[in-house]
Amino acid sequence: MSRLLYDIFWSHYCEKARWCLDFKRLPFTLVRVNPFTRKEVRELGRPGEVPVLEDGDVVIEGSIRIAAYLETTCPEPPLMPADKAARAEVLAIEKQCDEILGPDARRVAYDVALQNTSLLEGTILYSRAPKRWVNGLLLRFVEPRLRRKWSIHRFHVEDSRKRLPVLLRELQKRLEGRKFLVGDRLTLADIAAASLMDPLEIVPEFVRDPAWRPLFEWKRRLAAQHGRRQRTPWLSGAPPPGFPRLAAEPRGAGALRE
Numbered sequence: 370m371s372r373l374l375y376d377i378f379w380s381h382y383c384e385k386a387r388w389c390l391d392f393k394r395l396p397f398t399l400v401r402v403n404p405f406t407r408k409e410v411r412e413l414g415r416p417g418e419v420p421v422l423e424d425g426d427v428v429i430e431g432s433i434r435i436a437a438y439l440e441t442t443c444p445e446p447p448l449m450p451a452d453k454a455a456r457a458e459v460l461a462i463e464k465q466c467d468e469i470l471g472p473d474a475r476r477v478a479y480d481v482a483l484q485n486t487s488l489l490e491g492t493i494l495y496s497r498a499p500k501r502w503v504n505g506l507l508l509r510f511v512e513p514r515l516r517r518k519w520s521i522h523r524f525h526v527e528d529s530r531k532r533l534p535v536l537l538r539e540l541q542k543r544l545e546g547r548k549f550l551v552g553d554r555l556t557l558a559d560i561a562a563a564s565l566m567d568p569l570e571i572v573p574e575f576v577r578d579p580a581w582r583p584l585f586e587w588k589r590r591l592a593a594q595h596g597r598r599q600r601t602p603w604l605s606g607a608p609p610p611g612f613p614r615l616a617a618e619p620r621g622a623g624a625l626r627e
């Protein structure tokens with residue numbers, strides 16, 4: 370029976386679904402979705418969001434439902450703890466990550482990338498000549514649509530910047546002296562948090578702030594242990610125009626290496 374994951378490789382929600390599948394050691398085939406037309410997903414009769422899992426006759430949309438489906442159909446190894454209270458904690462963290470961390474991290478990261486468009490090469494922009502030469506034109510078409518789609522406008526970005534530290538602080542606090550967000554083994558809560566915070570790797574005000582170093586270190590360690598591909602942290606070079614320089618950030622190159 371074929372198992373297909375409709376995927377956009379740089380989508381952090383797709384990464385969450387891929388991580389769940391890999392954790393369960395379930396073989397699957399990736400269907401690369403055209404990010405502009407979403408044709409492959411629409412052909413399934415779905416509105417166009419990714420990830421979508423097609424498992425034989427069953428089609429499941431969204432990383433939350435995919436994780437729940439995998440846990441039911443393939444219970445081992447478990448993504449959820451056995452204890453009922455701990456399960457509720459995992460689901461609550463997953464929900465917060467889905468509703469706050471995922472959209473807010475995406476919004477602030479796109480805001481940075483749209484001001485530093487080389488960060489978009491290899492994803493929505495071409496990285497090699499001669500196609501690279503049309504990037505300017507492509508961006509003029511794509512940028513307004515992206516900004517509209519993800520509400521990447523000043524006030525929304527500001528709101529996201531204020532909301533994120535609240536959640537990041539909660540996550541970081543939970544991890545004090547512990548390896549996992551809930552209990553003593555990896556759960557869906559860790560996969561959700563580590564996947565959905567990945568876009569923040571390119572947001573200097575978070576990734577360079579020593580206050581969040583333990584959280585980023587945890588995320589990178591976990592990702593490395595599980596063989597995940599993650600974004601390269603933007604730790605050196607001038608931050609984008611308009612970004613607050615952190616008090617702890619060295620002048621000049623601004624490098625803050627681990």
Ligand SMILES: N[C@@H](CCC(=O)N[C@@H](CS)C(=O)NCC(=O)O)C(=O)O
Nearest residue numbers: 380381382417418419420431432433
């Ligand atoms: N809550 C959903 C969110 C999925 C989501 O936002 N996916 C994005 C890509 S990161 C998407 O495809 N959005 C719709 C679109 O761009 O048409 C999940 O858990 O999968």
